[in-house]
Amino acid sequence: MKIKSMHIKSMHIKSKLTKEFFNRDTVEVAKLLLGKVLKHGKTSGIIVETEAYKGKEDEASHAFKRTERSGLMYDSYGKFYIYFVYGKNFCINVTAEKKKAGAVLIRALEPLSGIDIMKKRRKTDDIGNLTNGPGKLCQALGINKKFNGTEINDKIEIFNTDLRPEIIKSSRIGIQKAKDFDWRFYIKDNKFVSVR
DNA sequence: TCTCAGATCGTCT
């Protein structure tokens, strides 16, 4: 399958990621997810920004303390952890590294397919404003809490591609207010960037 | 019962 998008001249979508893909170091998962395709229904996008939460080692992670909600991260890898924030937005994470209760937040996508559907859901025609934030991408792809705890590729899928971070040309992606993020990775101007 | 959330959007400068 060959797909075209605004910024990416051509790419090939390959197989779906396996559950075992997520059974490794959380930071490594965050890096490797860049350039993969996140798909739900007819909508999909290329993952261009991720952030690793190292579970029990990371104060910023929901899994720093085990609660009913964060228990999912302790008990699994390769499942979607979706939570609701600020009374408005959902954020999508994939659990990883079961031993440490890690998870990777998907922060931004490059829209790929179902763009008209995304525009309707987001109530905007501005393509650059469809999936450039964790809450926005959930809204654009129709992802909400009912998918919390679902297995990878059950309802929401992630595909391998032949894209490498260095060949992705992304016109967006700025860092939001810098806080003490330890593990953020993204792609800007064809370059793979990590931020501390 | 209370607090506040690793976001978003509109408004102002």
Added chain:
DNA sequence: GACGATCTGAGAT
């Protein structure tokens, strides 16, 4: 770019 309002629900007390 900075800042305030938003206003549900999980977790703490």
